[in-house]
Amino acid sequence: MGYDYLIVGSGLFGAVFAHEMAKEGHSIKVIEKRDHIAGNIYTKEMEGIQVHKYGAHIFHTNNKELWEYVHQFAEFNRYTNSPVANYNGKLYNLPFNMNTFYQLWGTITPAEAQAKIAEQRQVLGNKNPRNLEEQAISLVGTDIYERLIKGYTEKQWGRACKDLPSFIIKRLPVRFTFDNNYFNDRYQGIPIGGYTQIVEKMLDHPNIEVETGVDFFDKKAEYLKSAEKVVFTGMIDQYFDFKFGHLEYRSLRFEESVLDQENYQGNAVVNYTDSDTPYTRIIEHKHFEFGTQPKTVITKEYSSEWAPGAEPYYPINDDKNGALFQKYRHLAQQEEQVIFGGRLGMYQYFDMHMVINASLKAVAREKKERR
Ligand code: FAD
Ligand code: UDP
Numbered sequence: 001m002g003y004d005y006l007i008v009g010s011g012l013f014g015a016v017f018a019h020e021m022a023k024e025g026h027s028i029k030v031i032e033k034r035d036h037i038a039g040n041i042y043t044k045e046m047e048g049i050q051v052h053k054y055g056a057h058i059f060h061t062n063n064k065e066l067w068e069y070v071h072q073f074a075e076f077n078r079y080t081n082s083p084v085a086n087y088n089g090k091l092y093n094l095p096f097n098m099n100t101f102y103q104l105w106g107t108i109t110p111a112e113a114q115a116k117i118a119e120q121r122q123v124l125g126n127k128n129p130r131n132l133e134e135q136a137i138s139l140v141g142t143d144i145y146e147r148l149i150k151g152y153t154e155k156q157w158g159r160a161c162k163d164l165p166s167f168i169i170k171r172l173p174v175r176f177t178f179d180n181n182y183f184n185d186r187y188q189g190i191p192i193g194g195y196t197q198i199v200e201k202m203l204d205h206p207n208i209e210v211e212t213g214v215d216f217f218d219k220k221a222e223y224l225k226s227a228e229k230v231v232f233t234g235m236i237d238q239y240f241d242f243k244f245g246h247l248e249y250r251s252l253r254f255e256e257s258v259l260d261q262e263n264y265q266g267n268a269v270v271n272y273t274d275s276d277t278p279y280t281r282i283i284e285h286k287h288f289e290f291g292t293q294p295k296t297v298i299t300k301e302y303s304s305e306w307a308p309g310a311e312p313y314y315p316i317n318d319d320k321n322g323a324l325f326q327k328y329r330h331l332a333q334q335e336e337q338v339i340f341g342g343r344l345g346m347y348q349y350f351d352m353h354m355v356i357n358a359s360l361k362a363v364a365r366e367k368k369e370r371r
Helices: 012-023 064-070 098-105 110-124 132-157 196-203 216-225 285-289 319-334 352-370
Strands: 003-008 028-032 043-046 049-052 059-061 084-087 090-093 187-189 208-212 227-232 249-259 269-272 281-284 296-305 338-340
Touching: 003 012, 003 216, 012 028, 012 196, 012 208, 012 227, 012 352, 049 285, 049 296, 059 064, 059 352, 064 352, 084 132, 090 098, 098 110, 098 132, 110 132, 132 269, 132 296, 216 227, 281 285, 285 296, 319 338
Parallel strands: 003 028, 003 227, 028 208, 084 269, 227 338
Antiparallel strands: 043 049, 059 187, 084 090, 249 296, 269 281, 281 296
């Protein structure tokens, strides 16, 4: 046995685990199949701008301890996410709030906006919402559903809103105040100088060795023998050779351009909520750090169904995949040498603070077991 821990994947889950266990004196090897560390939070400087290479990442949490935890590795700015929706050339503020209601209906007071929504909700009758479409109409009425939700959601998930679970839309705040902050969390910001430094600092320890550009599955048996325990943050179904079949994921394609102009869209995130525009959103990276560079970098984000060979980004949280995941989880529980972690290992849509929390919990369990 060479190492105490072999960590498969250098994303946040693996990096936090490596960092905490290295501090305890354990020897760690991290392997990563991409040619860089940091998983999906990877950022890279282009034209003096930190570019979020795998989609817009805004750190937000209500948990003070987690907020303080990440501050060991970076300083954060005061960025507040307030995306704008572009529906056929007209702009609306997000999340759904008094600004949005005014732009749509000219309503001035919360009572007027509530009355408008109540009137539109009547198309549902008295029944409880059974899917995303009904949930959305029940929350914000038919106009917002048609203009700001339907097209975006169907592009993002590749499924009709009628066939999607309602909880997806419950993540978005609906407010009867003039507040464009996309999140309700107490703490929010962007690490000044990008996210990659966070993982770099986590892995910068004499007990940690890192190798990029290597896939665990090229030498699975050998890797399993190389360490006492393994932390696996890749796809759980792949670990078990897809023996019960494939879990479904959504994949993304990022189309990046450098533009010879200072300011392209005036905001970090603009969502295209109609169904004709093929991409879901355009990110203009410099606005995450209030940049004033002469050029700008933008990324169009296209959503697609995952197929072997593509990157899996979003687990699909429906009943069918949930049941399949439980079968893999059952196998994982019997695999005593291996800890399954992170977004792909646990098949869960985790935000960054949630993945750090899950990794710290795994560390605590591990320390307890070793005592
Ligand atoms: P990952 O970052 O995916 O890391 C897993 C690593 O394992 C990858 O680097 C992968 O290459 C490697 N790996 C996989 N299989 C193998 C193998 N066989 N061999 C070797 N290496 C392997 N969260 C927020 O809090 N705020 C946001 O605004 C936000 N926006 C997001 C936007 C998008 C488009 C996406 C996709 C996610 C977003 N997230 C956001 C979520 C955030 O990216 C995740 O919480 C976090 O990156 C998950 O970390 P992880 O370690 O679980 O997984
Ligand atoms: N959503 C929408 N219109 C928007 C933004 C979001 O209908 O302009 C819906 C969509 O169904 C999406 C969900 O709200 O899947 C959650 O959005 P969020 O931005 O949290 O998605 P993320 O990209 O972070 O998963």
